[in-house]
Amino acid sequence: MYIQVDNANTFIATGGKPFAAHLPTVVLLHGSGTDHRCWALQARWFAFHGYSVFAPDFPAHSLSEGEALTSIELMAAWLVRALDTTKVDKVHLVGHSQGFLVALEAAGLLGDRLKSVTALATASAIPVNPALVEMAQSNPKVAAEMMLQWGFGSPHQYGASSVPGMQPIGIGTRIMANNPLAIDLIACNAYEKGAEKALQLANIGCPSCVILAAQDRMTPKKEGFKLALDLNTAAQVIADSGHMLPMEAPKESLNLMKKFIQSLET
C-alpha cells in the first residue's frame, strides 16, 4: 500500500493482504540499501496468519519517494510518523542489520506501543569500512557487488537459493545498486547508542529475540551475542547463512520469528 509520510508517497509492503490496524502488527525493517523485498516470504506468512504486516521502503528506497534520511535517529522518528498514519496501536518491531538499529532507536519513541523487538543478523553498533562508503558514493553498483560478496554466506556464493530458480545475489545487487546505500552506511557507522538503547529495553522488560547467522562477516555473531546479552535474551544462530539472513534463510528465520511473536500473542 502507499501512504503519505512527510508529503512523500511511501510504499509499505503488507504481505499480500490489506493492512488492518486492529490485528497484531509486525513491522519489518530492511537493512542498508535494501528494501521490503528482503522480507518477501516472511511478510506473506505473517499477513496470511492473522497479523498485519508493515514493511516500509524507507524514503528514497525502491518504491518510496522522498529524501534519504541521514541518521538512524531520523529514520526512527520517520518510522513512528509512518506508523501514526495507520492508526496502529501496538507493534512488534523486527529489524535486519541497520533495520534493527532503527528499531532500537524507535523503541524509545514508541513507549508502551512496543510489544517486542526481534533482531536479525545485526549488532548494537555497525562500523562500516570507509573504503566501502567511498565506493558506495562513487560507484554504487560496484559497492553493492562488494557488499553482497561479503554479505552472503558460502552456499549463496555458490548459487544456492531458498526459492527454486532464483539468484538472491542478483536480485539483491539490483535493489541495492539503485538505493541510497552510501547514506545508509554512513548512518549506520555514526550510530553509537545501540548498546545503551538495548540495555534500556532490557531494564523495562521488553521481550526480545536475537537471530544470528553463523557465516555473518558484516556483523559477526560475537557482536550479536553482546547485543543479546544487553537485551537480556539468548541468541539463536542459523547455520550456513551469512549477513543477508532474511533472504538466505527465510524459512529458518521465519520459524524463529513466528515462534517468538506467536508466544507473545497467545
Next chain:
Amino acid sequence: MSKSSYLGADTIALHSGYQPESDHGSRAVPIYQTTSYVFDSVDEASALFNVEQGGHIYSRITNPTVAVLEQRLAALEGGAGAICTASGMSALFVSFFSLCSAGDHIVSAAQIYGSTVTLLKHSLKRFNIDCTFVDINDQQALGAAIQDNTKLVFCESIGNPGLAVSNLPAIAKTAHAQGIPLVVDATFATPYLNNPIEHGADVVVHSVTKWIGGHGVAVGGVVIDGGNFDWLKSGRFPTLTQPYEPFHGMNFWEEFGPAALAMRIRCESMRDIGAAMTPHNAFLLLQGLETLNLRMQQHVSNAQAMVTWLQTQDAVAWVNHPDINAEAHTKALFPKGAGSMLTFGVKGGRDAGAAFINALQLSSNLANVGDSRTLVLHPGSTTHSRLSENDLIAAGIGADLIRVSVGIETLKDIQADFSLGLRAAAKILAQQAEA
C-alpha cells in the same frame, strides 16, 4: 549490469546451484526423478502453495534437479532468476504469454528461426497478439514500429539462419526509450560468447538443447529474467504490476521486484501451461553445461577455420559467418568469435547443394544445431519451409543456402568430409553446364 555470482564462468558452469547433498554426498547433481515432495505439515503445505516459503511442491512447477540448472544458467547469464521449460519454443511462448495479452503487439527482428516466425505471425495472432517484423538493426524502423500496445521487442543475438548479429545496445536503447523491454534469444551465442543482459537485454531465452546441452540427447529451454527492467515505470505491464487474482491478488512487482517476471512465469505459466523440463533432461543438459566453455572454444576455432577453408574452395559460391567483414558491434559483442554457425552456397544452386549434403559421410543432415558433431541442413526445404517466398527473403534464406553447425571433431576430418560434398556439387555444376 550486475553479476549474480562472484565465481568465474568456468566455475559457475561446474558448481553453481549445487553443493554435495547431505544424505549421500553425491558429487554430481543427482536426478530427482520425482513428481512430488512430502510436506512436514498442513501448515507447511499451505505456506508453500501461498509462496510464504520456498521449496518444491510438484515437478510441473519446480524440481530439485531442474532448479540446479535454472540457478546455474541464471548465474552464468547474470540474471535474477531462471525458469527452465520443456523446449526453447516453450521458453519463448511463456515469455510472450507472460508479457502480452489479447490486443497487444510485439516488434520482432525479421531474421529469426522459422518456428518463431510462425509463433509470432500465426499462432499468437489467433489470440489477437500482433507482430511487426523489422530489420532489427535499423533503429529508425524499429522505433517507428513500436506502438502504444507494444509489449516487447524480440531478436536473436545471432539470427537463425541468416547469422545477422543484433546490435543489442542500440536495440535496447531504442526499446527502453519507449518503455519496452528487450527479449533476446541467445541460443546461437551461448553464455560463453555473449551475455545479453550486460548489453541491455531484459529477458534472455535459450534453447538449452543446442550448445549448452551440446550432445544431442535432450530437449529443453530456459527463460532468464534480467531483473533490470522497471515494469512499473513502463506502465505497460498490468500482468506484473497489478494484483493477480488467482494468487490472492499477488502483485509480482511489489513483492518480488527484480524477479517479478520469473515469479509470474513460475506461478502462472508453469502451473497453467505445464511446459516443464523433465528431471532427467535437466541432468543430461547439466552434463553438457559443465563443459560448455571448453567445447565452445573448439566449436568457434573450428568454425573460423572452416570459413577460411571454404572461401578457398572452387565449388563454393559464397560463405557467410558474422566474423567475415565483421561490423563494429559484432566485434564488440563477440570478442571471442561470433559462434560456430556458418552458411554457404555451392555453385549450381539448390541441386548442387542437395548433392553436397547427400555426399557427406561424417557430417549429419538433420534439423538441429549445436551438437558436438558437425550438422548440416538445407533450411529452405526443412526448418523454414513453411515460410512464404517473401518471408524467406526477409529471413535471408536463399534457395542455395546450406546451414552448417560446425562441430568439435578434428578439423581435417570435417574438411575431408566437406571435400566429398564439394566434389559431388561440382559434378552437378558440370552437368548443368553441359545441359
